Amino acid sequence: MNPDFRRLFVGNSVSLLGSSVTTVALPLSAVVYLHASPFQMGLLGVATLAPHLVFGLPAGVWVDRLPYRRILVAADIAQALLVGAVPVLAWLGVLSLWQLYVIVLLAGVANLFENVTAQSFTPHLVPREELLSANSTLMASNATVNTTGSAVGSALVTVFAAPFALAVDAVSFAVAGFFKARISTPGPPPRPGSRHLVAEVGAGLRAVFTQPTVRVVIVAAALGALAGQMQNVVLVLFLVQGLKLPSGLVGLAITVVGVAAVLSAVAAAPISRRLGSGPAFILGMLISAVAGPVLALAGGPLPVVLIVVALAQILRGVGPSLYGVNQQTLRQTLVPAELLSRVNATWRFLVYGLQPIGALLGGALGSVDLRLTLVVSSAVMLLGVAVAAFSPLRRRTRATG
Template identity: 35%
Template sequence: MGVQVTALALPLTAVLALNAGPEETGGLRFAQFVPFLFLSLLFGVWADRRRKRPLMIGANVVRCVLIGLVPLLAWMDVLNMWSLYALAIGIGVCTVLFDVSWMSYVPTLVDKEHLVSANGKVNSSFSVADLAGPGIAGLIVQIFTAPWALLIDSFSYLVSVITLSSIRRPEPEPKPGAERHLGREIREGIVFVTSNPFLRVIATIGSAYNFCYMFIDALFVLYCIRTLGFDPFTLGLTLSLSSVGGLLGSLAAGTFIKRFPYGRVYMVAVVIGYCGPLLVPLVTGPTWLAAIVIGGGFVFTRFGLSVANVVALSLRQAVTPQHLMARMTAGMRTLLSGLGTLGALAGGFVGASIGLREAIWVGAIASAAATLPLFFSIIPRLRKLPENPEEAMEFAAAQRTA
């Protein structure tokens, strides 16, 4: 929930407190995600060599401090865009380490047959936070101004540290390799992602979508405030409404997988999620109508994305050996979030050049086009989640010869 507060309060701090334009908001999103481009692979090797939980706890302690500095600097009247960029980069570094670790940590807590259920529950918790976080953030920004809303996120990381520390299931010590070599281990992770027929497709369409999503996201707050006339509370409420779809998708993913072929569920969910951004630049009219259309449309978008995320994450974990799990996750995050980072930078410049609504149209059309590689892959023919990496490769080989 704290993360969702920051997702709204940080750009609102730039727009409302520092009067940022499209280039500055795009630069802020770039600063938040650029660490994924350069550090994911390095952290992936590091996380594969260590227990994951201590890394996650350490990352959240540092994020607590960095986010808490925003209201402190604002109170001292020394907050500016450069300090906001620097803090965003620091927060992003910790986010990379945490994300690489938690996605590799879940398979050590549950058996393979419970992966879909476990990932669905984790995704449901995200969706519940999505539902409450933006509305709370918008209300706090409305009352106390944007920087002070970030104080909630700072405290939320303390809660996270306590809950992570309460996990009692022992985490296995990673098996040491015969000879550790950083460059070779990074290369092994990259080669595994790019050579695996399932991971390669997920990475391709996911990175294309994330580029488009970040392209739009860099402009979205500015577009809603200055073009559609939203106040912070209306913006937060609209985002909270959209999160209903994410919660429903997380809860429904397991049922869909049991009733329908695995690959078809993923394909339909991707199409629904990736085409949803077309509604953002389409809406015109009074503010209340724009809020309803964007919020309602995002319900379907988030529903599709949530189902797709649960299915894709479970498939990624199922086709990857445990000793490569963190490096696989790091390679995927480099592609998914790294290219998304460049989308934020591009969105800021395009928005400043051709206008906010026109730039969002560009991103939305490209997002819909990102679904095309999936239709030509073997994933839609996958009837069930593979039991192990060997079964997955046998299926891929059989499809190539069919």
């Protein structure tokens, strides 16, 4: 593993572990510590996604105007200070919901720039032919951290009050910044600034929609994100209300997804080399799409229900890792280096921009019928599969070229 890529990998893994704690501690801080209402929790969710919608497209332009390493370190420092402010404000007894909104919003901006930069930096740290393995390693790390981090967060919240558990995330960002500051490769030279921001954003959009393979991958991934969020908002409701599973088994079902995602990410590189990047991407989306109908079939005696749920959750874990590794590698190898940041930013804008819509659709349809929501959302994901399958992507055997 390239030493600079290893530093980026370690830094990302450490900060992700801290952020996994935050996914548990932050909403609990709002609900338990600050007694937030459902509407106020909705506003907190909006504040989390707003940076991708507002700054998603121009972020790619601005990233190109600064050294990549400097952006990564600055983003980690900013997030360390912002997240670290929560336990400090709670200790002083002055923490309020509006402060959480501001902190989440600003931290989301820093996270957006950090992710766009990291995805654009990776091709400068590893050889082109090793990108698939590098992205597989990053995906496996993300899946592992997400699986274990929530459990760590739950334990910390049990021992400490929720706001004080966020101190772990603040420390993790500081440690991540230390590792990233030691990256010796500064990245490509910053491009000269231009006043024509709209024109530069337009160049990024054209790079997405005029490159046939990249266009197909991003459209399919966006449909997958929309459908995935439709399922996410009703999953726990279906397990609890529809299948009458106790909380312990629901937690176990969620853990199964994480374990399957880790194993899939590890296997993604060899599978993709055997099948080809295009077919592997399509297979990953197809596996994800099948998970919904399988889960909708669950019923009958408890052992049968558990077997069906376990199968569906394995599919939900395996699919996204397989197509996620390939879609990222395809972007990194097919897009010219000078446009990659803008293409990565466009991808985040589209994928994250559709998630709130997916949540609203899933919630509305789920209020009618939970099983129907699982089937309809899978049909939307199958549309993404069709977009990819009936395109030149199905014949692409390599990410490069």
